[in-house]
Amino acid sequence: MKIKNTLINARGADYKTLNEKIRAAVTANGTARITLDGVNGQRFIAAGLERHVAIVVNGVPGNDIGAFMNGPEIFIRANAQDAVGNTMSGGLLAVAGHVSDAAGYSMRGGLIVIRDTAGYRTGIHMKEYRSSVPTIIIGRAARDFLGEYMAGGRIIIFGIGSKIACGNYPGTGMHGGAIYMPSDKLPSRLPDGITSANVTTADTAVIESAAQDFARALGITRKELPSTKKTSFSVIRAASNRPYGSLYAY
Amino acid sequence: MRHKQNLVEFKIIRDRERCIQCEVCARQCAFEAHIFDADAREMESVDALCAGCQRCVSLCPTRALTVIKNPQEFRPDSYWTKNVLQGIYKQADTGGVLLSGMGTDKIYKSYWDRILLDASQVTNPSIDPLREPMELRTYLGAKPEKIELRSVGKTRKPRLAVKLAPQLRLETPIMFSAMSYGAISYNTITALARAAAKSGTFWNTGEGGFPKALYEYAPHTIVQVASGRFGVHSGYLNAASAVEIKIGQGAKPGIGGHLPGEKVSRLISETRMIPEGSDAISPAPHHDIYSIEDLAQLIGALKEATRYEKPISVKIAAVHNAAAIASGIVRAGADIVAIDGFRGGTGAAPTRIRDNVGIPIELALASVDERLRKEGIRHRASIVAGGGIRNSADVVKAIALGADAVYIATSALVAVGCHMCQKCYTGKCNWGIATQNDYLVKRLNPDIASERLSNLLKAWSREIKEMLGGMGIDAIESLRGNRLRLRAVDMTDTEMTILGIKPAGESL
Ligand code: SF4
Ligand code: SF4
Numbered sequence: 001m002k003i004k005n006t007l008i009n010a011r012g013a014d015y016k017t018l019n020e021k022i023r024a025a026v027t028a029n030g031t032a033r034i035t036l037d038g039v040n041g042q043r044f045i046a047a048g049l050e051r052h053v054a055i056v057v058n059g060v061p062g063n064d065i066g067a068f069m070n071g072p073e074i075f076i077r078a079n080a081q082d083a084v085g086n087t088m089s090g091g092l093l094a095v096a097g098h099v100s101d102a103a104g105y106s107m108r109g110g111l112i113v114i115r116d117t118a119g120y121r122t123g124i125h126m127k128e129y130r131s132s133v134p135t136i137i138i139g140r141a142a143r144d145f146l147g148e149y150m151a152g153g154r155i156i157i158f159g160i161g162s163k164i165a166c167g168n169y170p171g172t173g174m175h176g177g178a179i180y181m182p183s184d185k186l187p188s189r190l191p192d193g194i195t196s197a198n199v200t201t202a203d204t205a206v207i208e209s210a211a212q213d214f215a216r217a218l219g220i221t222r223k224e225l226p227s228t229k230k231t232s233f234s235v236i237r238a239a240s241n242r243p244y245g246s247l248y249a250y
Numbered sequence: 251m252r253h254k255q256n257l258v259e260f261k262i263i264r265d266r267e268r269c270i271q272c273e274v275c276a277r278q279c280a281f282e283a284h285i286f287d288a289d290a291r292e293m294e295s296v297d298a299l300c301a302g303c304q305r306c307v308s309l310c311p312t313r314a315l316t317v318i319k320n321p322q323e324f325r326p327d328s329y330w331t332k333n334v335l336q337g338i339y340k341q342a343d344t345g346g347v348l349l350s351g352m353g354t355d356k357i358y359k360s361y362w363d364r365i366l367l368d369a370s371q372v373t374n375p376s377i378d379p380l381r382e383p384m385e386l387r388t389y390l391g392a393k394p395e396k397i398e399l400r401s402v403g404k405t406r407k408p409r410l411a412v413k414l415a416p417q418l419r420l421e422t423p424i425m426f427s428a429m430s431y432g433a434i435s436y437n438t439i440t441a442l443a444r445a446a447a448k449s450g451t452f453w454n455t456g457e458g459g460f461p462k463a464l465y466e467y468a469p470h471t472i473v474q475v476a477s478g479r480f481g482v483h484s485g486y487l488n489a490a491s492a493v494e495i496k497i498g499q500g501a502k503p504g505i506g507g508h509l510p511g512e513k514v515s516r517l518i519s520e521t522r523m524i525p526e527g528s529d530a531i532s533p534a535p536h537h538d539i540y541s542i543e544d545l546a547q548l549i550g551a552l553k554e555a556t557r558y559e560k561p562i563s564v565k566i567a568a569v570h571n572a573a574a575i576a577s578g579i580v581r582a583g584a585d586i587v588a589i590d591g592f593r594g595g596t597g598a599a600p601t602r603i604r605d606n607v608g609i610p611i612e613l614a615l616a617s618v619d620e621r622l623r624k625e626g627i628r629h630r631a632s633i634v635a636g637g638g639i640r641n642s643a644d645v646v647k648a649i650a651l652g653a654d655a656v657y658i659a660t661s662a663l664v665a666v667g668c669h670m671c672q673k674c675y676t677g678k679c680n681w682g683i684a685t686q687n688d689y690l691v692k693r694l695n696p697d698i699a700s701e702r703l704s705n706l707l708k709a710w711s712r713e714i715k716e717m718l719g720g721m722g723i724d725a726i727e728s729l730r731g732n733r734l735r736l737r738a739v740d741m742t743d744t745e746m747t748i749l750g751i752k753p754a755g756e757s758l
Contacts, residue, residue, distance in 0.1 A: 019554055043547065048484045048555025063547055068484045068555040083538050086551065089483040102538055106479035108523055124537050125478060129523040149478075149531055151524055175529055241528040242511045248675075249346030 006031050010059065011038035018042050026051050041081070046072050052091075066093050070109070075217075082119070085112045089132070094217040101143075107134040107153065113217040118142040120167070126177060128152025137214045139225075141185075146170040147236075152177045156210040158225050159185040170194075171236045175243050179236040180207050182226065186234055193243050199233045207233055256339040257332065260302040261320045262295040268314035269293055275306035275315060280678035280690055303671035305680035337601070348601040351674030351684065353501055353593045353638060353660060356605050361612035361745070362644045366754055368735040370722035377724050379715035385725035386711055388655050390492075390632040391417035391561040391585045415585060416561050418472075418492055420655055421450030422711040423726055424645060426703075427590070427636045427657030428474050428496065428565070430458025432509045432518050432530065433597030433674070434663075438683050440696040441666060443467035445703030454657070457496055457507065457532055459521035460486050472563065475552065477506060478532035480522040484555055492586070493552050494563040495545070497536070500594030500637035503567030503608045506533040508598070513677055515686045546582035553583070561585035568592060568614030568637065569607075573621035580622060580631045587631050588657060589614050593638025595660040597684055598675035611637045612651060616749045619652025619731055642713035651749065652731045665706045666699040734758060 006025040010018050018036070022045070025031050032053060039045070039059030046055055047067040055074045057065070063082040066074055070089035079097035083105050090110040101119035104112050109132035120143040123136050134153035139160050144167030147155050154177060159165035165181035168189040180203065190196060199207065211225045262283060271293055275284040283299040284306060286292075300317060307315045324335055337348055370376040377384070392415040400411040426442045433456065446453040447470040454472040459481020464471075473490035475482055487493055498504065509518075509530035519526040539545050549562050563586035564579045566572065576587050591611025596604065615635045622628040635648045636657030648656050664670070667681040674684035682693030714726070723729055737754040738746050746753060 015550075015554070023557070044551050044554040047551050048487070048557075050484055064551045067551040068482070068487065070484055083547075086538065087479050087482055105538055106482070108479075108483065121537060127479075127524050129519070129525065132523070148537070149533065151528060151531070173531070173533075175531065176525065241525075244508050244510075244529060244531070247347055248349050249340050249344040 004031050005033045005035060007035050007037065009038055010036050010040070010042060013042065015042040015044050015062065019044060019047065022046060022049070022055070026053050046074060066091070084114075085110070088112075088134075092217060096218060104134065104136045107136070108132055109134050111213060111217070112136045113214050115139045115218055117162075118146075121145045121148050123150060123153070123155045123179075124148045126150050126153035126155070128177060135210065135213075137210045139214065142166040142170075144168050144170075145172055147174055147177065147179050149173040149175075150177045150179070150238075151175055154206060154210070155179045156207055157181040157185075158211070158214075160225065164188075171238070173243060174236070174238040175241045176238055178203070178206075180210075180233050181236075183232045183234040190236070193239050194236050195239050196234050196236050199235050203233070203235050204228050256336050256343075257322055257324065258297040258300070258320050259336075260300040261297050261318050261322075262300055262306075263316040263318065264293060264295060265314045265316075266292075268312040270312055270314075272311060274309055274311060278305050278309050278680060280680050280685075280687065281673075281676075301671040301673040301676075301678075301680075302669075303673065303680045304669045349598050349675045350601040350604050351595075351597060351599075351672045351676075352670055353595040354605045355672070358592075358610070360638075361610055361741075361749065362638075362640075362647055364738055364740050365612070365647050365749075365751065366737045366739060367643070367646060367650075367717060367721070368737065369720040374722045376722050377719040379712075379719040382719070382724060384715040384718060385727070386422045386714060388420040388423040388726060389417040390420065390634065390654055391415050392631060393629040395629065416492075416559055418452060418561055418586075419450075420452065422707055422714075423649060423653075423655035424707055424710060425451050425472075425634065425655060425657050426453040426662050427588075427594075427659040428454040428456035428472075428494065428499075429597075429659055429663075430456030430474075430507075430509075431461060431521055432456075432458040432513055432686070434684055435679075435682060435686060435691040435694060436461070436517060437691055437694045437696045438663075438666065438699065440464065441694070441699035441703060442662065443471065444696065444700035445707065446470040448700065448704050449707040451707065452491065454494060455490075458509075458518070458530075459523065460489060461517070461521045465489055474565075475548075476532045477534070477536045478530060480524065480530060480532070483523075487552065487556050487560075490560065492561045492563055493556065494565050494586075494588065495536075495548060495552070495584075496565050497539070497545075498534070498565070498567035498569075498590070499596060500567045500590030500592050500608055500611070501596035502599040502603045503569050503592075504534055505600065505603050505607075506531070506535075508532070510677075513686050518686065542578035542582050545579065545584075549583045563588050563634070565590060567594075567607075568609045568611050570609060572609070572614040573617040576618040576633075577621055577625055577627070580627050584631055586634055587618065588634040588636065589618060590657070591615075591635070591637025594636060595663075596674075611635050611639075611648070613745075613748050615648060615653055616651045616733075620750060623652075623731070642710040643717070645710060646714055646717045646729065647736065649726060649729050650732050650736050652733075654730060661706070662703055665702050666694060 035056045041062040043062035045065045057076040067086040073092040080099045082100045084103040087106045094113040098116045106125040122142045138157045141162040146166045157165040165185035169191045171194040172191040394412045398411040399408045442453040457476035468489045472492045476496040564584040565588035568591045592608030632654040635653040679685040736751045
């Protein structure tokens with residue numbers, strides 16, 4: 001079957017106009033793939049979209065790309081800004097570059113793949129529920145406070161080309177989910193309330209499948225990522241799912 | 251065991267002549283203050299466990315029980331009061347932060363009770379609401395700066411040329427404010443949703459998600475987006491009639507919410523979309539909002555995700571700088587600004603915060619309305635005031651101070667049986683409201699409760715019409731911001747200036 005491709009020129013369009021065009025293209029029969037050309041800082045691209053559609057972004061999108069979305073597969077051929085995939089429920093966001101702060105804020109399903117570096121507070125408030133397990137995979141590194149208040153889901157960092165995989169205090173206020181990174185690339189300061197341990201076989205399977213997803217999403221080969229056999233990985237988990245259980249006088 | 255220093259708060263008095271040992275009280279009290287002593291064949295009570303909720307008193311078939319405030323005092327001291335000492339003892343025992351439910355019970359000046367309403371005499375006749383039509387219908391949302399008409403067709407029929415922003419249509423200017431499923435029971439939110447639908451108004455899900463089974467009430471539902479984003483997905487946003495961004499809450503400005511893991515039951519976990527038994531944590535800040543510009547971004551994202559079809563509300567706690575903040579909120583694109591006064595209730599708040607942070611809604615409301623008018627942006631958003639609205643007179647005063655509508659919550663809970671024991675945070679609410687325990691939840695019948703809520707709205711609406719009629723006004727719109735119809739007693743000049751009202755006795 002021939003995939004219908006719709007090309008949208010984003011040059012000079014404000015975010016409202018651009019999003020209207022995207023929505024119109026999505027509702028038009030048969031569109032399975034949209035290419036956005038000349039994107040330059042427009043916010044909220046594909047916010048709230050619930051269709052299974054592939055969107056290729058040429059240029060740098062503004063904040064909140066894919067916010068609340070559930071279904072689209074977005075491929076960004078550049079860096080992206082703040083709050084990539086804010087509260088997204090499902091679908092894929094792949095970034096062939098860096099992203100700024102709070103990527104995957106309160107994400108509850110789907111996959112975010114970041115080729116290079118992610119900013120502060122990546123994966124803050126991520127939550128999982130039953131089969132809906134949100135996942136963020138980062139090629140190089142993330143900044144401080146990774147997975148803050150994390151209540152579920154997975155973050156996997158490969159640390160490619162970086163001395164440390166993330167900045168200080170990953171998992172502050174964490175009460176669910178798991179963060180994986182190479183053991184020799186853990187940051188020097190870890191917060192209270194978490195445990196850091198060597199991965200189990202089940203964890204290794206998670207990392208291995210993340211490596212494959214990462215390679216597939218960015219169109220590279222699995223070999224460009226560290227091998228799960230040769231690299232030792234650590235996993236950060238919450239010490240308790242009741243972090244504030246003893247704070248109050250009843 | 252360590253020696254406990256505190257005094258019990260309540261005293262349970264049982265009339266032994268009347269008691270028939272039916273054990274109703276023992277079954278009714280989730281705090282387990284009543285027990286049947288099988289050896290003595292007598293009912294016994296433990297005063298220390300009593301929350302003073304009056305459930306047993308109400309249900310005892312022979313009226314054998316009386317629960318009173320324990321008359322035993324520490325040595326009287328008007329500064330180091332019993333409450334103060336109790337707090338210190340409790341904290342010395344546990345090392346914990348003190349918690350409370352409901353709004354503050356401390357004595358602060360109530361401005362509602364110092365404001366009097368006007369009525370017409372001779373010159374501007376009053377209107378009989380039983381005979382004449384009285385309009386309470388209220389639309390919430392951004393209003394256009396000006397109306398333009400164009401004529402269409404051969405008959406040159408006038409048509410609106412401006413595109414109106416989405417509006418919420420209320421048949422009475424009273425809505426149920428945010429109470430999450432989790433803080434209150436499923437039966438309670440069901441009753442709120444049904445009553446809102448029946449009375450042509452709205453209920454608010456709070457930040458606890460929107461159970462699928464209640465989607466039939468979606469046309470009367472406002473959903474909330476708080477920092478923890480529980481249960482937020484595009485289906486949730488799109489199902490609702492409006493989306494409210496929760497920045498703050500009157501009972502605990504600057505403080506977030508923690509739903510303790512033991513309350514996260516199977517159904518709650520489904521609605522909040524988090525695993526059973528895990529803490530549900532909503533810290534005070536949204537981590538993507540540190541400025542008005544950031545707020546504009548979240549408003550924008552929500553508008554995009556709901557295709558500009560729904561009004562977006564922003565709820566803040568009433569604080570010193572509320573007027574400037576509200577101005578920013580309107581400029582950020584909000585269609586509704588909800589302000590929650592320091593008397594507002596809560597399922598759980600640190601007691602010191604509840605009792606000491608925030609300002610009265612009357613002052614916040616008046617200053618916000620004034621500021622938006624001065625800046626010429628009042629039409630760009632509706633104002634909803636909440637936090638301690640107790641009756642229809644409070645509603646009328648709030649509207650005259652500048653509100654478009656009010657939010658009520660404590661009054662609504664009282665209507666369905668709450669006895670203000672303030673123990674909501676224990677999850678043991680004997681009235682079946684603030685609990686997730688099935689045995690207790692069953693006590694609140696949603697049919698009866700929704701009927702009672704509808705009755706309350708009906709009665710208040712009727713009273714509002716009476717008051718409007720008395721002023722010679724036939725539409726609630728003519729009352730909005732009409733501060734000339736208010737007069738102050740027992741207030742300082744500064745207070746009157748802030749409220750924008752004259753002292754009682756001063757003519758127009
Ligand atoms: S807590 Fe309520 S039901 Fe229990 S003894 Fe006290 S008044 Fe009665
Ligand atoms: S809701 Fe229940 S626990 Fe809370 S104050 Fe009312 S009666 Fe007490």
